[in-house]
Amino acid sequence: xxxxxxxxxxxxxxxxxxxxxxxxxxxxxxxxxxxxxxxxxxxxxxxxxxxxxxxxxxxxxxxxxxxxxxxxxxxxxxxxxxxxxxxxxxxxxxxxxxxxxxxxxxxxxxxxxxxxxxxxxxxxxxxxxxxxxxxxxxxxxxxxxxxxxxxxxxxxxxxxxxxxxxxxxxxxxxxxxxxxxxxxxxxxxxxxxxxxxxxxxxxxxxxxxxxxxxxxxxxxxxxxxxxxxxxxxxxxxxxxxxxxxxxxxxxxx
Amino acid sequence: xxxxxxxxxxxxxxxxxxxxxxxxxxxxxxxxxxxxxxxxxxxxxxxxxxxxxxxxxxxxxxxxxxxxxxxxxxxxxxxxxxxxxxxxxxxxxxxxxxxxxxxxxxxxxxxxxxxxxxxxxxxxxxxxxxxxxxxxxxxxxxxxxxxxxxxxxxxxxxxxxxxxxxxxxxxxxxxxxxxxxxxxxxxxxxxxxxxxxxxxxxxxxxxxxxxxxxxxxxxxxxxxxxxxxxxxxxxxxxxxxxxxx
Numbered sequence: 263x264x265x266x267x268x269x270x271x272x273x274x275x276x277x278x279x280x281x282x283x284x285x286x287x288x289x290x291x292x293x294x295x296x297x298x299x300x301x302x303x304x305x306x307x308x309x310x311x312x313x314x315x316x317x318x319x320x321x322x323x324x325x326x327x328x329x330x331x332x333x334x335x336x337x338x339x340x341x342x343x344x345x346x347x348x349x350x351x352x353x354x355x356x357x358x359x360x361x362x363x364x365x366x367x368x369x370x371x372x373x374x375x376x377x378x379x380x381x382x383x384x385x386x387x388x389x390x391x392x393x394x395x396x397x398x399x400x401x402x403x404x405x406x407x408x409x410x411x412x413x414x415x416x417x418x419x420x421x422x423x424x425x426x427x428x429x430x431x432x433x434x435x436x437x438x439x440x441x442x443x444x445x446x447x448x449x450x451x452x453x454x455x456x457x458x459x460x461x462x463x464x465x466x467x468x469x470x471x472x473x474x475x476x477x478x479x480x481x482x483x484x485x486x487x488x489x490x491x492x493x494x495x496x497x498x499x500x501x502x503x504x505x506x507x508x509x510x511x512x513x514x515x
Numbered sequence: 516x517x518x519x520x521x522x523x524x525x526x527x528x529x530x531x532x533x534x535x536x537x538x539x540x541x542x543x544x545x546x547x548x549x550x551x552x553x554x555x556x557x558x559x560x561x562x563x564x565x566x567x568x569x570x571x572x573x574x575x576x577x578x579x580x581x582x583x584x585x586x587x588x589x590x591x592x593x594x595x596x597x598x599x600x601x602x603x604x605x606x607x608x609x610x611x612x613x614x615x616x617x618x619x620x621x622x623x624x625x626x627x628x629x630x631x632x633x634x635x636x637x638x639x640x641x642x643x644x645x646x647x648x649x650x651x652x653x654x655x656x657x658x659x660x661x662x663x664x665x666x667x668x669x670x671x672x673x674x675x676x677x678x679x680x681x682x683x684x685x686x687x688x689x690x691x692x693x694x695x696x697x698x699x700x701x702x703x704x705x706x707x708x709x710x711x712x713x714x715x716x717x718x719x720x721x722x723x724x725x726x727x728x729x730x731x732x733x734x735x736x737x738x739x740x741x742x743x744x745x746x747x748x749x750x751x752x753x754x755x756x757x758x759x760x
Contacts, residue, residue: 355635
């Protein structure tokens with residue numbers, strides 16, 4: 263199987279890449295920090311192909327598209343994402359522009375190009391990583407929440423047109439993950455042990471890609487939260503304010 | 516612009532040269548409020564264009580979100596505004612077609628105009644809104660739940676919806692945040708997005724009625740509203756006072 267994955271060097275992307283390589287697949291691993299992928303590339307004897315690209319930059323995304331031109335993929339995971347947490351009006355405009363570029367413009371651009379240039383073969387799967395915030399809102403990260411909601415609805419919109427080409431679309435809504443990224447943006451005193459390990463999440467995602475599942479709320483915590491949000495959405499958003507926004511001491515972006 | 520009248524409100528409306536934005540701007544100005552209207556085109560005579568001296572027009576092209584937000588902030592300061600009672604962020608652009616045919620430049624443009632710009636404008640006017648305990652009204656679309664033939668447009672509107680939801684909670688007690696989703700309306704929007712509507716146009720809501728419905732929803736301050744025909748019909752019978760929303 264030939265796989266394309268963005269944000270492959272760290273966190274969830276790293277866990278997915280390692281699992282896919284262990285299963286013997288060819289992985290085009292995209293990240294702005296490819297040094298972290300060098301050891302994997304050597305160990306996998308070339309099955310891992312690191313590609314340097316910064317999703318915040320339009321030209322960089324263009325270069326990525328040129329580098330993978332002519333290839334077709336069986337699995338594409340648009341995973342790269344960043345965040346900005348704190349008081350909405352205090353975070354600089356440039357941080358929001360970067361956040362929207364990485365979390366939204368890049369995945370939509372890449373997806374539409376892959377579709378338009380017929381780089382997704384029949385029976386292939388296109389995976390978007392949204393967030394559990396799609397179900398509960400995220401006071402203290404309203405722009406992050408906006409990008410993840412937008413991505414989820416983009417995925418929903420293209421599902422039917424892609425089904426005609428026999429390409430499946432899976433959207434994942436993970437809750438907090440035990441990564442450095444989550445650590446930086448979590449409120450002080452939040453317990454890391456309550457976050458899902460990237461390895462377990464990667465296993466959930468890869469399992470779902472082999473089924474016809476359209477949306478994945480991985481793990482019991484995420485599934486339960488989604489259920490509660492369906493019953494009392496406003497209450498859940500209020501709770502998010504109390505457990506997250508009111509405990510954020512700093513703006514992190 | 517004339518001196519501040521007692522009871523008159525300061526109101527910002529983006530995308531106000533056309534369609535719903537223009538109707539909202541005129542409505543509020545006619546009721547004695549001061550309106551800062553934005554758009555892309557240059558207008559030499561504000562008063563002749565809008566038919567009132569209570570609307571001040573500035574060019575703020577949301578293709579460049581940062582510049583648009585800064586221009587708006589500077590203009591409010593120059594007008595001597597210390598507070599903002601209502602910001603209606605209405606400007607938007609669309610593109611229609613199959614997802615694989617969508618040019619990257621069009622993806623970027625829709626995200627800039629429909630999502631990044633309102634976010635940066637909200638950020639720029641936040642201190643003014645807090646001063647008045649005012650209201651931020653975002654204009655979404657019923658497409659925010661997903662639409663195969665305008666996937667990116669739908670995504671930007673879903674982004675606005677999510678932004679409003681989280682920010683409303685974050686700003687609770689300081690300023691209201693609201694999102695209104697109008698359904699298909701007989702404005703120039705669809706033609707500009709390259710859509711051929713044909714007979715379906717007959718089923719679209721008239722712009723006058725849609726504007727009345729939006730005004731009613733703004734007045735109520737409710738967090739979220741989808742403009743259905745039933746709601747628009749009820750809006751015809753709702754009163755509207757002078758010098759207030």
